[in-house]
Amino acid sequence: MLSVQQLACERGRTRLFSDLTFEVQSGQCLHVHGANGAGKTSLLRIVCGLAEAVQGQVCWRGENTRQDPGSFRAELVYLGHAPGLKDELTAAENLHFQSQIDGCALSPQQIAAALQRVGLGRQQHLLLRRFSQGQKRRAALARLVARPARLWVLDEPLAALDHAAQQLVSQLVAAHLQAGGLALVTSHQPLGVESMDLRLGV
Amino acid sequence: MSAHLRACAALLLRDLRSAARRPGDVATPLFFFVVVSALFPLAIGPELGTLRLIGPGIVWVGALLSSILAMHRLFAADLADGSLEQLALSPTPLGLLVAAKVLAHWLLTGAPLVLVAPLIAVQFDLSLNSTLVLVLALLLGTPVLSLIGAVGAALTLGLRGAELLLCLLVLPLYIPVLVFGAGAVQAQLGGLGAQAHVSVLLAILTVAAFLCPWAGSAALRIALE
Numbered sequence: 001m002l003s004v005q006q007l008a009c010e011r012g013r014t015r016l017f018s019d020l021t022f023e024v025q026s027g028q029c030l031h032v033h034g035a036n037g038a039g040k041t042s043l044l045r046i047v048c049g050l051a052e053a054v055q056g057q058v059c060w061r062g063e064n065t066r067q068d069p070g071s072f073r074a075e076l077v078y079l080g081h082a083p084g085l086k087d088e089l090t091a092a093e094n095l096h097f098q099s100q101i102d103g104c105a106l107s108p109q110q111i112a113a114a115l116q117r118v119g120l121g122r123q124q125h126l127l128l129r130r131f132s133q134g135q136k137r138r139a140a141l142a143r144l145v146a147r148p149a150r151l152w153v154l155d156e157p158l159a160a161l162d163h164a165a166q167q168l169v170s171q172l173v174a175a176h177l178q179a180g181g182l183a184l185v186t187s188h189q190p191l192g193v194e195s196m197d198l199r200l201g202v
Numbered sequence: 203m204s205a206h207l208r209a210c211a212a213l214l215l216r217d218l219r220s221a222a223r224r225p226g227d228v229a230t231p232l233f234f235f236v237v238v239s240a241l242f243p244l245a246i247g248p249e250l251g252t253l254r255l256i257g258p259g260i261v262w263v264g265a266l267l268s269s270i271l272a273m274h275r276l277f278a279a280d281l282a283d284g285s286l287e288q289l290a291l292s293p294t295p296l297g298l299l300v301a302a303k304v305l306a307h308w309l310l311t312g313a314p315l316v317l318v319a320p321l322i323a324v325q326f327d328l329s330l331n332s333t334l335v336l337v338l339a340l341l342l343g344t345p346v347l348s349l350i351g352a353v354g355a356a357l358t359l360g361l362r363g364a365e366l367l368l369c370l371l372v373l374p375l376y377i378p379v380l381v382f383g384a385g386a387v388q389a390q391l392g393g394l395g396a397q398a399h400v401s402v403l404l405a406i407l408t409v410a411a412f413l414c415p416w417a418g419s420a421a422l423r424i425a426l427e
Binding site: 048049050051052070071073074076078080081082083084085086087088089093097098100101102103105127 | 216220288292
């Protein structure tokens with residue numbers, strides 16, 4: 001479903017990787033490994049379409065994602081280093097806004113259920129600026145629960161999370177794969193799900 | 203299409219709501235505008251003829267400067283907390299979302315200026331007709347300031363010294379709005395009628411509303427890389 005062909009990426013004048021080719025099918029997870037600065041985040045951003053590759057292409061359902069970015073993005077959810085949430089809004093408002101931007105507005109019940117699932121049931125009407133780092137990450141994870149997207153691109157989803165939340169991520173990813181989804185994940189910790197490995201910078 | 207419009211409305215609402223929870227951000231440019239335009243009559247003295255002559259120009263320069271005051275924050279906050287990436291990955295075209303953000307910026311910085319302008323006009327002894335022309339010109343001109351400023355904010359996003367660079371980049375582009383905006387009131391005062399100036403302002407607004415969101419979105423995609 002997702003195939004990456006002969007991808008090359010440069011940061012400044014250094015070539016991070018080149019001739020990178022892989023394929024991820026429905027129900028599979030690709031775990032990207034690599035030292036700091038090996039280009040894991042760059043790879044994920046290129047796959048999403050946030051950055052351009054020097055060479056190569058990314059295909060989704062057999063078509064180049066740059067041809068029709070709109071329909072690719074509708075099936076994609078990306079969680080980056082920054083959670084993408086506003087400090088001035090509550091967790092529920094943030095999730096509601098996110099869902100509207102993603103083109104699938106959620107009902108208040110769905111939002112409450114998603115926040116309950118990530119362990120923020122009691123804090124859903126609290127302004128995000130009162131949240132700790134880990135709670136913000138949990139709020140960002142609520143998108144994964146709430147939004148039906150085929151492809152998950154997760155950049156360090158386990159960072160800043162406690163043990164229970166790390167297990168929650170594993171469960172979410174496992175359930176997503178079970179349902180036929182795809183996942184592209186970078187992490188320095190083991191994910192706790194069966195995955196293919198890709199090593200950058202070797 | 204309606205999904206796109208709903209996404210834009212959601213973004214507009216989000217920006218207005220976060221601004222309502224940080225009222226200082228809205229009050230600062232407005233307060234700046236009032237103070238700057240109040241300084242001139244105090245400095246120049248109560249010579250009504252002179253005040254009437256310089257009034258429109260000073261109101262417009264004040265509007266320009268206060269519009270640029272909050273401009274650099276338009277995308278910087280979204281870049282810092284990662285929501286700009288999420289906007290760029292929305293199925294809704296980024297140009298439409300930029301337009302929604304510009305509209306929010308105008309409602310928060312431009313519209314209050316239009317509302318407070320009649321009060322400022324009193325300080326410069328403008329007649330009722332001239333005040334109406336001033337308000338109309340500001341109503342058409344301040345959205346252009348927000349639109350052009352958004353392109354500048356997107357181009358300078360993430361750069362060091364972005365605020366100063368933004369001023370240098372954008373202020374020269376504001377000149378046509380300044381000339382025709384202040385000129386409209388002068389023409390009204392001179393008995394020529396403001397219609398020609400207002401038409402030009404409307405034309406500038408139309409072109410800017412059409413081009414600036416797309417230019418801004420292209421610049422944002424470059425800034426995100």
